[in-house]
Amino acid sequence: MIKALVMKEWLKVRWVFIGLVVLHGAALLVTYYDLLNTFKIYKANEVIIQFITFEVVFYSKVKYVSLLTGLGIGIFQFFPELNQSRLKLTLHLPVKENKLIFQMAATGAALLIVLSVFDVCILSLITLKFLPREFFDSMVTTTLPWYLGSLCSYFWVMIVFIEPGWVKRILMAIVGIGIVSLFFEGGGYAMYAPSLLYIGVLTFLSGAIIFLSAFNFKRGIW
Amino acid sequence: MSNVVEINNLTHYYGERLIFENLSFNIREGSIFGLLGKNGTGKTTTINILNGFLKPKSGKCLMFGEDSYTLSPATKARVGFLIEGHVQYSFMNIKQIEKYYAAFYPKWKKEAYYELMSKLAVTEHQKLSKMSCGQRSQVALGLILAQDPDLLILDDFSMGLDAGYRRLFIDYLTEYAKAEGKTIFITSHIIQDLENFLDDCIVLDYRSVLLTMPVKEFLATFKQFKFDVADPLSQFPKDNVVKNVEKVKNRVSIYTFSNLDEIEHYLNARGITFSALQQVPMSLEDAFIGLTGKY
Amino acid sequence: MVRYINAIRVLLMLIIVLAASIYLPDFFWKANKHENNKTNVFYSPILKDFVFIKADVRQTYYADAKGNYYTRDEFEPLLPFLNFRQLMLTGKLPESIDGIPIRPKEVSLNNINMRVQPALIQYKPLQIFPLFESASGRLRLELPPDFFRIRSRMEFITSLTNEINEEKSTLFTEALVKEGFSFPAKAIYGNPSTKKPFDEGYFVIDDKGKVFHIKMVKGMPFCKDTGIPTDLNIVCMVTTENELRESYALVITKKNEVFIISYDRYTLIKVPVDEYDYKENTLLIKGDLFYRVITVNHQNGYHSVVTDRKYQTINRTGESWSGSEITNAGVIAACLFPFTVNIEEETTPYINFYVHFSDYRALFALNISLLFAMYFFRKKHIPVRKAAIYCLVVLLTGIYGLIALLTVKDFDYEKRM
Numbered sequence: 001m002i003k004a005l006v007m008k009e010w011l012k013v014r015w016v017f018i019g020l021v022v023l024h025g026a027a028l029l030v031t032y033y034d035l036l037n038t039f040k041i042y043k044a045n046e047v048i049i050q051f052i053t054f055e056v057v058f059y060s061k062v063k064y065v066s067l068l069t070g071l072g073i074g075i076f077q078f079f080p081e082l083n084q085s086r087l088k089l090t091l092h093l094p095v096k097e098n099k100l101i102f103q104m105a106a107t108g109a110a111l112l113i114v115l116s117v118f119d120v121c122i123l124s125l126i127t128l129k130f131l132p133r134e135f136f137d138s139m140v141t142t143t144l145p146w147y148l149g150s151l152c153s154y155f156w157v158m159i160v161f162i163e164p165g166w167v168k169r170i171l172m173a174i175v176g177i178g179i180v181s182l183f184f185e186g187g188g189y190a191m192y193a194p195s196l197l198y199i200g201v202l203t204f205l206s207g208a209i210i211f212l213s214a215f216n217f218k219r220g221i222w
Numbered sequence: 223m224s225n226v227v228e229i230n231n232l233t234h235y236y237g238e239r240l241i242f243e244n245l246s247f248n249i250r251e252g253s254i255f256g257l258l259g260k261n262g263t264g265k266t267t268t269i270n271i272l273n274g275f276l277k278p279k280s281g282k283c284l285m286f287g288e289d290s291y292t293l294s295p296a297t298k299a300r301v302g303f304l305i306e307g308h309v310q311y312s313f314m315n316i317k318q319i320e321k322y323y324a325a326f327y328p329k330w331k332k333e334a335y336y337e338l339m340s341k342l343a344v345t346e347h348q349k350l351s352k353m354s355c356g357q358r359s360q361v362a363l364g365l366i367l368a369q370d371p372d373l374l375i376l377d378d379f380s381m382g383l384d385a386g387y388r389r390l391f392i393d394y395l396t397e398y399a400k401a402e403g404k405t406i407f408i409t410s411h412i413i414q415d416l417e418n419f420l421d422d423c424i425v426l427d428y429r430s431v432l433l434t435m436p437v438k439e440f441l442a443t444f445k446q447f448k449f450d451v452a453d454p455l456s457q458f459p460k461d462n463v464v465k466n467v468e469k470v471k472n473r474v475s476i477y478t479f480s481n482l483d484e485i486e487h488y489l490n491a492r493g494i495t496f497s498a499l500q501q502v503p504m505s506l507e508d509a510f511i512g513l514t515g516k517y
Numbered sequence: 518m519v520r521y522i523n524a525i526r527v528l529l530m531l532i533i534v535l536a537a538s539i540y541l542p543d544f545f546w547k548a549n550k551h552e553n554n555k556t557n558v559f560y561s562p563i564l565k566d567f568v569f570i571k572a573d574v575r576q577t578y579y580a581d582a583k584g585n586y587y588t589r590d591e592f593e594p595l596l597p598f599l600n601f602r603q604l605m606l607t608g609k610l611p612e613s614i615d616g617i618p619i620r621p622k623e624v625s626l627n628n629i630n631m632r633v634q635p636a637l638i639q640y641k642p643l644q645i646f647p648l649f650e651s652a653s654g655r656l657r658l659e660l661p662p663d664f665f666r667i668r669s670r671m672e673f674i675t676s677l678t679n680e681i682n683e684e685k686s687t688l689f690t691e692a693l694v695k696e697g698f699s700f701p702a703k704a705i706y707g708n709p710s711t712k713k714p715f716d717e718g719y720f721v722i723d724d725k726g727k728v729f730h731i732k733m734v735k736g737m738p739f740c741k742d743t744g745i746p747t748d749l750n751i752v753c754m755v756t757t758e759n760e761l762r763e764s765y766a767l768v769i770t771k772k773n774e775v776f777i778i779s780y781d782r783y784t785l786i787k788v789p790v791d792e793y794d795y796k797e798n799t800l801l802i803k804g805d806l807f808y809r810v811i812t813v814n815h816q817n818g819y820h821s822v823v824t825d826r827k828y829q830t831i832n833r834t835g836e837s838w839s840g841s842e843i844t845n846a847g848v849i850a851a852c853l854f855p856f857t858v859n860i861e862e863e864t865t866p867y868i869n870f871y872v873h874f875s876d877y878r879a880l881f882a883l884n885i886s887l888l889f890a891m892y893f894f895r896k897k898h899i900p901v902r903k904a905a906i907y908c909l910v911v912l913l914t915g916i917y918g919l920i921a922l923l924t925v926k927d928f929d930y931e932k933r934m
Contacts, residue, residue, distance in 0.1 A: 004325035011313055044676035045647070045660050049709065052643050084309045088275055093326050094299035132664060132674045134645045171924045178536035185860060186868050189643065195860075195869040202535075205528055212525045216927060218291075220276030221236065 001095065002103065008090075009077060009107040016076040017111055020069050024115055027061040028122045034058065035130055048131065055188035059126075059139060062119050063146045067184060069115055070150035074157025077108050082161045087217060101162075101214045105207065108154055116147035141190035148203045149183025155206040156180055162213040165221045172213070179206060226251050226373050226405045227272065232281035234267055240429050241267050245281070247424050247434050249407055254399055256416050256437070257409040259426030260514055265409040266306060268426075269377045272407070273303055285373070299327055302371035306378045308362040312351035316344060316361065323365055331368045338364035338394070356387040363391060367398060373405045374398070380412040388415050395419070413507040420506075425513055432513055437506065444509050447476045447485050449499040456494050463488050466515055475502070477512035526925055527906055533921035534914045535858065535870075541917070542850065542857040549846035554838060558821040560808045560831075561595040562614050567821065567834045568595050582834065598624050598805035617806075629759055629804040631767055635864035638753040638769060638795050645674065646709050651716040652734045658711040661733075665689070667702035667721060671731075692738035693731070699724040706754035706766065713758045720754050720766055720778075728754075730765070730783070743783035752795060754778075767802070769795050775811075777828070789830050791820035797864055816840060848878070855879035855915040879915060886919040887912045893922060 010017075035058055038047055050056060057063075081087040090104070091097050120140065127136045156176030163169045183199060186192070192199060227249040234241045241264040249255045259265050270276035271283050274291045283290040286297050293301075311319055316339055324330045339346075342357050350358055359379070366374060374395070380388050392415055399406055410416055423440065425432040433440065444465075450472045458467040458476060463484065466477040474496075478485065482501060489496050504512065557570040564581060570592075571578045579592035593600040594609055601624045604610040613619055645664040653659065663673040663682055670690040673682040693700075700723070707719035718732020718739065726747035732739045745751075750771035757764050768776040768785070773795055775788040793800060793813045801812040809828060812821040818837030824830050841847045850857075856879075859871045890911040894904045901908060911918035 001325050004322045007318070008311065008314070008322055011311075011318065043660075044679075045662050045664070048645075048664060048676050049647060049660055052645070052709065055643075080311070080313060084307060085275075085305070086309055086311065088273070088303075088305055089310065091275070092273065092298060092301075092303050094295040095326065096295060128679075130679060132645050132666070132679065134643045134666065138643055168924075168926065175533050175536055175924065178540055179532060182539070182860060188866070191866070191868045193641075194867050198870055202532075205532060208525055209529050209532065212522060212529055215522050215525075218275060218277075219927075220270060 005100070005103045006107050009104055012080055013073055013076045013108070013111065016072050020065075020072055020115060021118075023068070024062075024065055024119060027065045028119065028126070031059050031061055031123070032126050035126060039130060044130075051131070051135070057142060057187060057189065059123050059143065060187075062123065062143055063184060066116070066119070066143075066146040066150040067153055067180075070112060070153035070180075071157055073108050073111055074154040074161070077104070078158055078161035087162065091214075091218060097214065097218065098211060101211060105155070105158060105210055108158070109151060109207075112147075112151050112154055116150065119143065119147070138189040141193055141196070142188075144196060145183045145192040145199055148199055149180055152183060152199075152203040152206050153180045155203070155210060159206075159209050159213045162210065162217050164217045168216070224251050225249060226286060227255075227407065228282070228284040229268075229272075230282040230284075232268075232271065232278050232283060234264070234271065234276070234278045234281075242426065242429055242431070245426075245431060247431075249405060250422070251405055252403050253421040254395075254406040254408065254419060256420040256423040257407065257426065258413060258416075258423055258510055259409075261411065263426040263428055265426065266377060269306075269375060269407075269409060272375060273301075299329075299369075300372040302366035302369050302374045304362055304366055304374075304376040304379055307381050308355070308359040308379075310350055310358065310362050310365070312358075313349065315347045315349050317346045319350065319361065319365065320368070323369065327369050329370045331370050334370070335364040335368035338367065355382040356384060359383055359387055359391065363394060367394065372403060373407065376406070376408045376410075378409055378411060380410045380415060388412065392416075392419055413510045414505065417506040425510065427514060441504070441506060441509060443479050444504070444513065445478055445481070446502045446504050446508065446512055447478065447482070447499060448502050449474055449476075449489075449496045452495040452497075466512055468516075475512075477509075523906070527910060529925055530907065530910050530918065530921035533924050534910070534917040537917040537920050538854070538856060538858045538914070539860060541920075542854050545846070545850060545854075546841075549844075549850075551841040551844060551846065553817070553840060556819060556836065558810060558812050558819060558834065559596050559599065559803070560810050560823040562597065562805075562807050563595050567823065567832070568592070598628060598807070601625070614807075619806075624806055626760055627804065627806040629757075629761055629763075629802070631755065631757065631800075631802040633753070633755055633767060633769065633795075633800040635796055635798065636866045637755070639864075640866045644705065646705060646707060646719060648673075648718065648731075648733050649711070649716040650734075650736065651718060651732045651739075658713065658716055660711055667693075667700065667705060669700050689731075689738045689740075692740045693729070696729065696740045696742055697727070698729055698740070698742075699727070704751075704754075706756060708756050708758060714760050715758060717756060717758050717765055720756065722751060741783075743778065745778070745783060745785060749776075761804075769800075775800065786828050788828050789822045789824060791822055791833060791835065793820075851875045851878045852881045853879075853916055855883055855913075855917075883912060883915040886915045889919055890922055 051058070081090070090100055093100060120143065123139055123143065124136055127139050156179065160169055160173045160176055163172055179202065225248040229248070230246050232245040233243045245268070257265050257268060267276065271278050272285065272290050274293050277291055285293060286300060288294060288297050314322065320332065320335050324332065338360055342360055344353060344357060350361060353361070379391055383391065395406060396419065398404060408416070420437045422436050424434045451474055454472050458464050458474065460466065463478055463480050464476055465479065468475040476485065480488070486499065552574045555572045559568050561568045561581070567582045569580045571580060579587040579589060581587070587595070593603055597604055597611055597614065597619065601610055601621055605621060611619055645666050647661050648665050649658050649661060662677065663675045663685070665671055665673050671686060671693055673685045673689070674680070675682050703722045703724060703726070705719050705721050716732065718730065721729045721731055723729060728743045728745040728751070730741045730743050749768070751768055752771050753769045755767040757766055762780055764777040764779055765783070766778045768778060773793045775790050775793065776785040777788055779786055788802065788811055790800065790811055790813055799814040801814065803810045807826070808831070809824045809826065810821055811824065812819050815837065817840035818835065820833070820835040822830055822833045842851065854875055856872055856874045859873070860868050862871050887908060890908050891901055894901055907922060911922055
């Protein structure tokens with residue numbers, strides 16, 4: 001049963017997922033070659049002192065790709081459900097509705113986590129190849145908000161798409177944009193270090209709001 | 223015989239707009255029940271409430287004895303639901319969609335689905351989005367038949383279908399209904415398909431119920447009389463006798479549950495001069511339009 | 518599906534409240550921009566009193582402590598040390614003051630300027646640093662080919678290979694151990710820039726709180742326990758490295774004390790400061806041939822102390838002016854927003870949720886919002902008893918809660934429960 005549900009979600013997003021894998025790959029490849037070239041052109045110690053002094057986020061492409069990933073998976077997964085209220089088909093299945101909604105969200109979230117882990121792994125290899133371990137530590141702390149932001153943006157796309165009324169949908173989209181923007185502020189290293197826990201909680205709580213949208217969908221517009 | 227669906231005093235508004243008030247009807251087990259009404263009279267609203275996709279403002283809607291808004295998974299498994307427009311997962315192909323649904327229904331009858339598919343000129347790996355509307359309707363029907371539900375709910379199955387597919391649909395449904403204890407609840411805006419198919423029907427008008435009775439009884443008791451009047455300005459207000467009236471110059475059609483004698487008496491009592499009074503035979507569609515009016 | 522729905526609805530309201538409390542005040546203040554006045558405090562060796570340069574959006578004013586205003590040309594001779602180049606140009610630099618001859622070279626050497634902002638104190642840079650050769654015999658400092666870290670030992674990572682230089686690491690680790698250093702380092706302070714006149718290396722707090730001075734002299738480790746007391750609770754050190762060679766660094770402690778580590782055997786000299794809070798205020802130390810002016814800048818004011826060169830207090834001054842809070846916009850904001858959340862602030866380099874509460878004036882909007890909320894539920898024929906939790910959210914969050922309420926909107930369901 002879970003397999004069937006996962007398969008359905010996968011069929012919807014597989015092309016965009018493959019596209020995103022390519023995009024992530026390309027972004028990481030460009031990051032790698034940029035760094036490689038920088039180290040070819042300039043002295044290694046000069047590069048490092050510049051990085052330290054100006055907190056150069058040489059992997060900043062991952063930031064935008066992460067946001068795009070959350071939105072992309074969300075839109076491709078839930079546009080078909082919103083279109084002609086196909087979500088009714090899913091909710092009519094002989095499974096508890098909350099479980100179905102959770103299952104859908106979990107599938108998308110799992111794909112996002114896979115891509116984020118992929119990013120972290122490749123970035124770790126790139127960072128550790130050229131730079132001292134301190135850069136790796138700060139890379140993880142710097143990029144974590146982006147991965148959380150990716151997840152959070154995905155949740156908000158889901159909330160907006162499942163919400164049945166247009167007025168409410170627009171209002172939720174505005175709230176969603178406001179909340180998701182909080183994850184992509186700042187431009188230095190590890191700027192979210194003191195607030196990682198809070199934005200983690202915010203992501204988790206955003207995930208819970210999905211059930212309210214689903215509830216509204218089921219209750220219908222009054 | 224027990225009722226599969228019991229609807230009691232159902233009232234619903236969209237915002238301030240009343241859709242219907244105190245709607246009540248039951249669907250007997252094993253019957254084929256038609257919900258008829260013109261566009262905008264609340265057919266889809268009723269279906270949505272029945273399927274738990276809308277919470278009514280007030281009233282009760284029970285399906286297999288459970289509140290339709292909070293159906294248990296076990297009960298949902300007994301209900302087959304065809305969404306208006308035969309909506310299905312258009313990103314799946316014939317094979318994928320069968321495998322998908324099979325995972326949820328223990329009584330799944332794969333053969334029933336593939337039997338229907340074999341009649342379509344499609345391949346197993348053809349996506350639903352690449353099919354014609356008629357073919358998609360057959361996929362949706364095949365899936366529901368394979369589910370083998372005890373109650374089938376069909377929301378406007380005829381939408382977008384040509385005569386052939388509509389006939390095919392009805393043929394399969396008739397076959398399905400022959401099995402023990404299978405109940406069908408159907409709405410359609412093309413009434414002619416349903417004439418020899420429905421057992422019971424309910425006719426909705428804007429905000430009210432016009433009629434609830436077995437189709438046979440409806441066809442037997444609801445009549446159309448035509449006659450000519452001398453004075454083209456004669457008025458026939460709707461009342462207990464006159465359910466609806468159509469007038470073209472001197473030619474008048476009256477729709478009524480009364481018989482010929484009663485009509486004659488009615489016209490005389492009102493001092494209306496008439497001639498050539500005769501009863502005109504009606505199909506279900508005629509009767510439906512007679513009852514609800516053309517506009 | 519229904520069981521937790523009320524809780525989730527409250528949750529959504531709180532999320533909307535969070536978003537509103539971040540963005541609404543932000544929009545509000547963007548529309549009602551408020552410019553803060555700026556005052557620079559100096560001490561005139563001519564008047565023997567404080568003088569000020571005040572600037573607002575329109576104009577710059579020059580004033581003394583008695584309230585006299587000056588033109589720029591009248592003002593500049595009052596601060597001969599600060600303006601010695603300009604005065605030399607116009608031939609107005611005095612030959613001597615108080616009998617002490619004024620030599621431009623000496624004036625220049627003694628003009629020092631230090632600035633410590635709260636964000637600098639909070640900032641934790643990447644914990645690898647270049648250790649300069651501090652006695653290279655060359656004119657300019659050169660960037661070393663490696664960077665060091667001090668964890669379980671002192672390690673040098675050669676940048677080109679990204680590998681550890683074992684020989685150098687062992688050399689320095691042993692020197693540190695010999696001096697009594699306990700690994701790992703708790704904090705490392707220094708200026709990793711080649712754009713300074715000379716290098717004094719780093720001040721490193723070890724695991725036991727002892728402060729060590731580490732630098733490299735002719736390729737060999739220089740490592741010294743400074744003897745600075747371990748119970749000082751240092752929150753920040755700012756190395757000075759200016760030609761005056763009076764102090765190694767500025768020390769700021771948890772108790773908001775300010776010290777200078779002098780070149781004389783690392784002796785601590787207490788710097789007098791008034792009303793200093795390192796988390797909120799900017800600290801400025803301006804020195805010249807005669808005086809030191811220590812200024813603590815508040816959001817709407819300052820406290821300044823003038824001392825002699827040995828940091829013995831001569832006089833103090835201070836001023837505070839009303840800021841944005843007394844403008845119309847400020848009053849409206851105080852009434853309207855019971856609290857404001859900023860995710861970025863001037864006083865910190867980090868992003869977090871910084872909450873600022875309004876005062877009693879916010880009660881106004883809180884109560885009005887609550888009335889609106891109750892009216893809302895009344896219109897929907899929902900008894901307030903059943904909407905109590907939502908009303909409570911509005912009561913506590915005011916206009917934000919009201920916005921949340923109107924966004925969430927669909928409370929009709931409760932009517933039937």
